[in-house]
Structures are given as C-alpha cells and as structure tokens.
Amino acid sequence: MNEALGWGRRYLMCPPSYFGVLYEINPWMHREVTVDRDAAQAQWEGLRTALVEAGAEVEILAPAAEVPDLVFTANAGVVNANQFVPSRFRHPERQGETGHDAAWFRSRGFQISELPEDVCQEGAGDALPFGNVLLAGYRFRSDAASHAYLSALTGAAVRSVELADERLYHLDLTFCPLDERRAIVAPLGWDRYGRRVVEALVPEPLVLDDDDALAFCANSVVVGRRVVMPTCPVRVGRQLEAWGFEVAVCPVGEFLKAGGGCRCLTLALDVTLAAPVPSADLH
Amino acid sequence: METEIVEVSGHIIDSLILAKVLDLILEAGADYRVVDVEIGRANRDPSRARVEISSPDRASLDRLLEQLQVHGANRVALRPAMVAACDQDGVLPAGFYSSTNLDTRVLTDDGWVPVDNPEMDCAIVLSDHRARTVPMHRVRVGDAVVIGMEGVEVAAPSRPRGTNPFEFMASEVSSEKPKALLVAEVARRIGAARARGGRILAVCGPAVVHTGAAPDVARLVREGWVDVLFAGNGFATHDIESNVLGTSLGVSVQQGIPTEHGHANHLRVINEVRRRGSIAAAVEDGFIPSGVMYECIRRQVPFVLAGSVRDDGPLPDVVTDMVEAADAMRSHLGGVSVALMLASTLHAIATGNLLPAGVETYCVDINQAVVTKLADRGSHQALGIVTDVGLFLRDLVGELCG
Numbered sequence: 192m193n194e195a196l197g198w199g200r201r202y203l204m205c206p207p208s209y210f211g212v213l214y215e216i217n218p219w220m221h222r223e224v225t226v227d228r229d230a231a232q233a234q235w236e237g238l239r240t241a242l243v244e245a246g247a248e249v250e251i252l253a254p255a256a257e258v259p260d261l262v263f264t265a266n267a268g269v270v271n272a273n274q275f276v277p278s279r280f281r282h283p284e285r286q287g288e289t290g291h292d293a294a295w296f297r298s299r300g301f302q303i304s305e306l307p308e309d310v311c312q313e314g315a316g317d318a319l320p321f322g323n324v325l326l327a328g329y330r331f332r333s334d335a336a337s338h339a340y341l342s343a344l345t346g347a348a349v350r351s352v353e354l355a356d357e358r359l360y361h362l363d364l365t366f367c368p369l370d371e372r373r374a375i376v377a378p379l380g381w382d383r384y385g386r387r388v389v390e391a392l393v394p395e396p397l398v399l400d401d402d403d404a405l406a407f408c409a410n411s412v413v414v415g416r417r418v419v420m421p422t423c424p425v426r427v428g429r430q431l432e433a434w435g436f437e438v439a440v441c442p443v444g445e446f447l448k449a450g451g452g453c454r455c456l457t458l459a460l461d462v463t464l465a466a467p468v469p470s471a472d473l474h
Numbered sequence: 475m476e477t478e479i480v481e482v483s484g485h486i487i488d489s490l491i492l493a494k495v496l497d498l499i500l501e502a503g504a505d506y507r508v509v510d511v512e513i514g515r516a517n518r519d520p521s522r523a524r525v526e527i528s529s530p531d532r533a534s535l536d537r538l539l540e541q542l543q544v545h546g547a548n549r550v551a552l553r554p555a556m557v558a559a560c561d562q563d564g565v566l567p568a569g570f571y572s573s574t575n576l577d578t579r580v581l582t583d584d585g586w587v588p589v590d591n592p593e594m595d596c597a598i599v600l601s602d603h604r605a606r607t608v609p610m611h612r613v614r615v616g617d618a619v620v621i622g623m624e625g626v627e628v629a630a631p632s633r634p635r636g637t638n639p640f641e642f643m644a645s646e647v648s649s650e651k652p653k654a655l656l657v658a659e660v661a662r663r664i665g666a667a668r669a670r671g672g673r674i675l676a677v678c679g680p681a682v683v684h685t686g687a688a689p690d691v692a693r694l695v696r697e698g699w700v701d702v703l704f705a706g707n708g709f710a711t712h713d714i715e716s717n718v719l720g721t722s723l724g725v726s727v728q729q730g731i732p733t734e735h736g737h738a739n740h741l742r743v744i745n746e747v748r749r750r751g752s753i754a755a756a757v758e759d760g761f762i763p764s765g766v767m768y769e770c771i772r773r774q775v776p777f778v779l780a781g782s783v784r785d786d787g788p789l790p791d792v793v794t795d796m797v798e799a800a801d802a803m804r805s806h807l808g809g810v811s812v813a814l815m816l817a818s819t820l821h822a823i824a825t826g827n828l829l830p831a832g833v834e835t836y837c838v839d840i841n842q843a844v845v846t847k848l849a850d851r852g853s854h855q856a857l858g859i860v861t862d863v864g865l866f867l868r869d870l871v872g873e874l875c876g
Contacts, residue, residue: 323517324485324488324517329544329545329546330544334546335484335491335544335545335546336546336548338484338485338489338546339483339484339485339520339546342484342485342518342520343520346518347518348485348488348517348518349484349485349489350485350488350489351484351485351486351489351491351546352489353494353544353545382494384489384490384491384493384494385490387490388488388489388490391488465518
C-alpha cells in the first residue's frame, strides 16, 4: 500500500450562518435559487462530523454577514507549515474575506506572507500539494503570474495547470490528492498542456469522466484512508476501495448551488510545502 | 514587422508554460526568438525566459500579447538607457556601454533614437535627440555617455540565405572558390552600390604595386570607381617609385629584375616628394607623372595615408599620429557602402574597426589568415577572397571598365 498523505488531519471550517447565493461569479450560481439555510447548516455539520469521525481535527472560523462565501475556507489562502499566504480574490464580492482569514491565522501565530497586489490567487482552491510539488491552477480565479510569487514565498516547486472549463473554475474541482502516488483527476478541466503536466506528475490517476467531474467528485477531502465525497459514482467507489480507501459520501447539495463541494468547505491546516531538501551544490 | 519582448518566470519548463507560450506565438502566425533563458538547476528553482515576438502588424501583436498575459508572460517594461556625463576629456564614465559595429538604437525619454554612425569599441553619446558613437579619446567633459546595456538595442546581423552561390559563400573564406564568378559578382555589387549613391572605399597594401596591379587601381580611380583611398607610406611610396623610376622596392616592375642601387630608389623618391612639400605639389610640377596617387590628386579623390613605426621617410602626406590618422579615416566614411581591402593587413584591420557592419566589405589577399583575422576582430560582414590581388584587380577592371 502507498504511503498515505502527509497532511489532511487538521482543517479550518466556517459555519454557513450567513451563506446564500447573493451574487453570481461562477456558472453554478443563480440568484433566483434560494439556499435552504437550515439544510445548509445540517449538511455542513454532517461534513464536520464526517471529518472528525475520519480522525481529523476541525477548527472554526467565525462567520461574517457581509461575506457569505467565507464558508468556502479552501479559498482563504495557502498554508505552508506556520506560514499563511492570504488569497487575492479575483471578484470584489469575495475580497472582503481576506481580512477575516488573515486575522484568524495571525491570531493562531501564523506568519503572514503577502502576494503582490496585482496578481490574483485563490488559495488552496487553486493550489494543492502532490508529491514534492504544488499543483496550481490558473485562468478563471488565479493568475499564472501568481505562481512564481507563490513559489518564491513558500519555496514550493510549482506545476502550473491552465483550467479550461469555466464550470470547473478552481483546481480543487479537478484534482484531489489521495496518497503519495494517486489522485482523483478530471482532465475535462485542463488544457492539453495541463493534462500532460498532471500525467507526468501522478503515477496512478483515478480519471473522472466528464459527468463525474461536473458532479464535483474531485472536490473531496481525504483524511488518511477515508475519502469524504459530495457524491460517489459506483465506478469511482470501486476503484477507491480496490486501492484500500473507504468512501464516506457527505451530501452538500446546498453548497453546490454556489459551486462548492466538500473540499471547498475546508482548508487543510497541516500542509508543509517545501520540506528542506539537501542542496545540489554540496561538495 | 512589430516586435515586443515578453518575460515569463516560475516553473515554466516543468509546467510546459514556456512550451505553451512558444506554441501560442506560432499558432498566432507570429514568430519568436528566445532572448535568454535561465533554467532552474533543481526541481524547486524557478526558471525565467525572455522571448522576443515579431508579428506582421501591431493589432495582431497586441491580441497575442493579451493572450500570453493569461499564461503569465508579460511585456518587459523597457527603461530608457542610463546616461552619465564625462567628467574628464578623453575618459569615459565607468560602466560605459561599449558599441558594436551593428545597427544600434537607444531608448531615451523621447523614444528610440538610432545611432548615426555605428562603429565598434566606442561609447555612445546622446545629444539633441541624437545618438552617435564617439571613440574614447574624443569624448569631452559633459558629454552624455550611455551606461550599461539597458535601453540599448542592437540589430542582429542578418545572414544572407539563398541559392545564389555568392550569398551561400558569404562570410566564408576559402581559396577553393571559382574566382571569376566572385569577381563578376563583386563588380555587380559595386555597380549596384554606386547606383544607390553609395561611395566606394579602397584600402591598398604595397603588394598591389609589387604584383603590378597599381595601373589597374589607377584606372579604377581615373574612371570614378574609387571615392576614397586608405593606405600607408609603403603603398604610396612604391606607387610613386614605380611611376617615377619604373621600380618597386628597386625591382623593375616591367622586367622583374633588381636595378643597380635600386634598394635606395624609394628613399630618393620620398626625398623628392618631401622637397616639394606634398604629393599634390609633386604631381603639379610633373615629378609624379602617373599612378594611383597621381590619379587621386587629379580627380580630387581624398586619401588618408596612415603611417607606421617602420616607415621610411615618410612621405609628407603621411599622418604619423595614429589617433589623428584614425580620426582622419573616420571623417571619410560617410556614405561609404563598399570597402575593398586590397592586399593590406594592418590598414584593412584598422579600417574594419571603423566600418559599420552594413558596409559590404571584400577582403582580397593571397593569405587566408588576413581575411580570418578581419572577421575575428568583429568585421563579420567581410567576404574573403583568397587570391593574388593582381589577378583580382585585372579581372575587376575588366568587369567595371570594359
């Protein structure tokens, strides 16, 4: 069996007290669709419980009325050990979240490293560690130019992937690291160069077909050997089980109305991107 | 053709971003030249590439630039060249930009300014919205000298490509080429340059006289195919000696046999010219009856005779201060578009150092090393023709003068 992920045991979540579809910034959002806030609360609790049952710790970020999407903590920023790089949101509607996110991390003793103001980067939603690199998406929400800065700030080796399908507007809708060699991948979301980059990166991919990708199968949370998923098609479930994973389906339909799944509602706090490596220059 | 430089950095190799950017450029019908690439040594190290994009028109270039920006490739913001004022005559500010002989332009606050007179190994001085090369010894206190490389753009020399054997052989040196073909082509190019209003420079070594080719050069001057002549004391002396006494270094040019006490012939000739004060005066009073120098005086073709440490005499017209000599040569280069380097090593190299790369330069010498040396010193435009200069000139006169 492969080595399990070295991260994914501690998460940050934000209760959906003020969650609603109040604006439209992705193809999934429609203001005429109302969110059942009670159902949303229940689904969110369900997810938190599933994570805790899987063995994870969950920390809570206090919700704020003016920023309904604060629930999607995956977009708060990029965590690297005790360093936090706050997001630079593309849309003004979400830019107000950064202050809340940064304040929480600062209060927990994280060192805050800022990206330049002229680039957008939407946190772990567009940057997931795999193996010894950080796979980073760009186009809809994050700028390709942010990747060099992200690398400079964190020391991570970045692999950039262009997102090609607006419905899969964040990398975490197309990619889910499972362990050291495996990941759930949705090639629908990438251009041909991005597909080749992921192909070279992931030795054993679990490839989603287009329907499964659009059902946000890749927007799952992995805690050790448990995969907490918004939905799990039979074929995907069988493959995961064959690899020794347990699947926990955790419906988050109210959040899908805003274009977010399980992963979007969580931010892993125990990620270390650039483990010190011996210098190649040692004589 | 419109061009811009974009820069892209990060893990652009493993992420295939550089590949994608280059593909996008080609797919857009534009072309690229990678200006420089720094590739990270380890997996974690970022890389950086600067790519020059050329596109047939501005609108499509702008569209492409916008497209490339998505992938993190941003236009490199060019800054005007830095300038420092000279604080000592003949001494450049530290960090001065050292010029090439290629077409060069400088970005100033008023936009791009072309360098008037490209010359290698000079400084670039800006004044009155103009840029010119100035040799070190000629800068004066207060001159605005370009510092560093930023804001200076050098046009890459375009290598002729084609099926024409002459173009194919351009910049190569060989004794194995069909000479008649080359001479005909040189003649055609001289004719074409002349038709465009270009001036023709001849640089002559003493071997031109020794090989008996001086009458051919004299004819070229007489018939208007030479607009300016550079040579040394030796060439002028032997030209005059052969026309006054019929010998070159004491050897009869006609019979090829040494004449009695002929070793002093050139000194006697120099002495007589010195007595008259100048070559022009010696022509006027009939002492010099014919020859290359005679024709130059008669046709008012300017010449510069640059001396050297081993000169006899020298002739009164020889400039013995080397800095002055180089300046005198510079002053005659305006409008020159063809340079013929005829069996001359030192004067050919000295001239090559002064010429812009755009001047068609033909270096004729029996010794391949001379031609190679010229190219090695930066005169890459020189086409070497390895042959006896006498044979070359006879054929050239045949082509040009019929």
